[in-house]
Amino acid sequence: MEKESKRTTIYDLAKLADASPSAVSSVLNGTWEKRRISRKLAERVMQLAEEQGYSVNVQASLLRRDRSNIVGMIVPKYDNRYFGNIAEQFEIMARARGFFPVVTCTQRDPDLEFEAAKELISYQAECLISTGATDPDRISAFCNASGVQSINLDLPGKNAPSVISDNYTAARDLTNLILDHCEQELGWSGPLRFVGGRLADHNTAARLKGFLSAQHDRSISVPDSHIMANGYSAESAAMVLKDFRPDGPSGIFVNSTISLEGVVRWHSELEKDADKVKYGCFDWDPFGSFLPGNIGMVEQDVTTMLKIGFELIGKPQTTKEPILVPCKLRIF
């Protein structure tokens, strides 16, 4: 074994195999049959490459080639059922399509999002998917300036095509489900409370609209105090409910599993009428159906969103209107 400090190159291999670097290169990148290099030489080179622990230097290879095949994704969190699933499926689907996926996680920090996006472009990503980005327009503006395609997922933007869940419809359906349960099991007909998220956030706004419209259709008027969208954390959800001690039936629309943690904590500490609280959650968790009071959850259709996203890659960007993907309502 040679000095470990330097990696083996095609020149090392060429010397060892007593062939030219060009020949070695074409053996290693699979074009040797086309170049009609003898099978004997090819086998010798591949054998040597194996022995020497050779691996192609992608930096050098990409520099010379026309395409990188890299498709980048930024995602707010991995440690989250929804986004973790998106990242995971993205990688699988990208590989299946012959791309090299590079995902990076940006902690809902707009500056980190932008830096990470620039980094991915520096790595010659051919397309960048911004998932749940807080400032997608800044990112796609930069992509546009660099001549790199970009796509928004989960949260829409103006400068690139967007693929998002049909939050409005799913929220309306979930609200109706909660209302039905309240009527049938508690003989009570609203109004419900809305807990979690931020109203400035597009998805929360769309969900709130669905929440209100379902109740409007039943002539239920919802007081402002019932809209408790004060953030994305278990703490803020528990906080906003702290002083609410139900005195009879009540129902809650929970916006995301992270808020659900707070709601469940609050619920478990109720001293009376805990069984008169019904809630549903816009988000999916496998333990959801075992939480007392939880009557249903909305699961976003990640596979379809990604499939549509991949179909957009390489296509000329046509419409900028968000493409809406229906969600699945899971009833317990």
Place this chain on the structure above:
Amino acid sequence: MEKESKRTTIYDLAKLADASPSAVSSVLNGTWEKRRISRKLAERVMQLAEEQGYSVNVQASLLRRDRSNIVGMIVPKYDNRYFGNIAEQFEIMARARGFFPVVTCTQRDPDLEFEAAKELISYQAECLISTGATDPDRISAFCNASGVQSINLDLPGKNAPSVISDNYTAARDLTNLILDHCEQELGWSGPLRFVGGRLADHNTAARLKGFLSAQHDRSISVPDSHIMANGYSAESAAMVLKDFRPDGPSGIFVNSTISLEGVVRWHSELEKDADKVKYGCFDWDPFGSFLPGNIGMVEQDVTTMLKIGFELIGKPQTTKEPILVPCKLRIF
């Protein structure tokens, strides 16, 4: 704006700024003050770079430089609390240390693991962290041959240093906790059942050892039929318990949250004596404490494991004995 098809290079910028490519390069990579390039020129170049949406071609830059700063990680899943958290914290900690993290998810598929590892090395990763790899030795053998450092996380290997949880101790503590609850609340003293995982898997084996040793210390003998380690899925856990209808008190050691799903499903379908089942789980989930019968969970100390992993980077590889990191026992 020029033709979008080609990205802007330092040569384009040099022409526009009426300067040499060398000067542009040093302005862009921050060495211009050292080279005593005039502030005026520097500002002009940076302005132009901004306008043209320039971003450095990392492939070209790395090819010329000595170091890549890339540190790679393979991880089985993102859509999993434990591994998702590892990937997320890895990226944060890597950035904080000036590295460029690239994580990829390999679905517990040994071949995909190996391919992904090779790919990361092709991208000139300086160090590769194999997390929960099914065949870590094959990967580190390849890394060794290529002169790339490698580290095993979560699951140990022979060819590289390993940082793993102290599964044995934590499992023993969790077992004792379950036994204590069973005695105090049910007046019953084992033996417990062990559900989930695979005995061939190092971590399952270590946990089983702790499980057995805690009971051995209390002179409880555990029949073989109580060891139900038949896989990592909610289905297999539910399956193995299908015909178990407890007729009195019972206790279960659940190996991972994925198995916990199956256990909870089984538990929720019991017609009698459901309140006489106590279980604990080796893994953490925020909804865990709200699941009836769940008395405690083990949370692995991801931050410490990663911190130790990062300390190993760049250091000569000394001991091959796994470094054990204590877990935290969360009691409900």
Place this chain on the structure above:
DNA sequence: CTGAAAGCGCTTACAG
């Protein structure tokens, strides 16, 4: 069947 040569976009020691 195979090699010499140019060039991908950078960086940096060297020479003014």
Place this chain on the structure above:
DNA sequence: CTGAAAGCGCTTACAG
């Protein structure tokens, strides 16, 4: 204060 030139490791059209 600044530029010309070499070279990082590859690929590929071109010329035998």
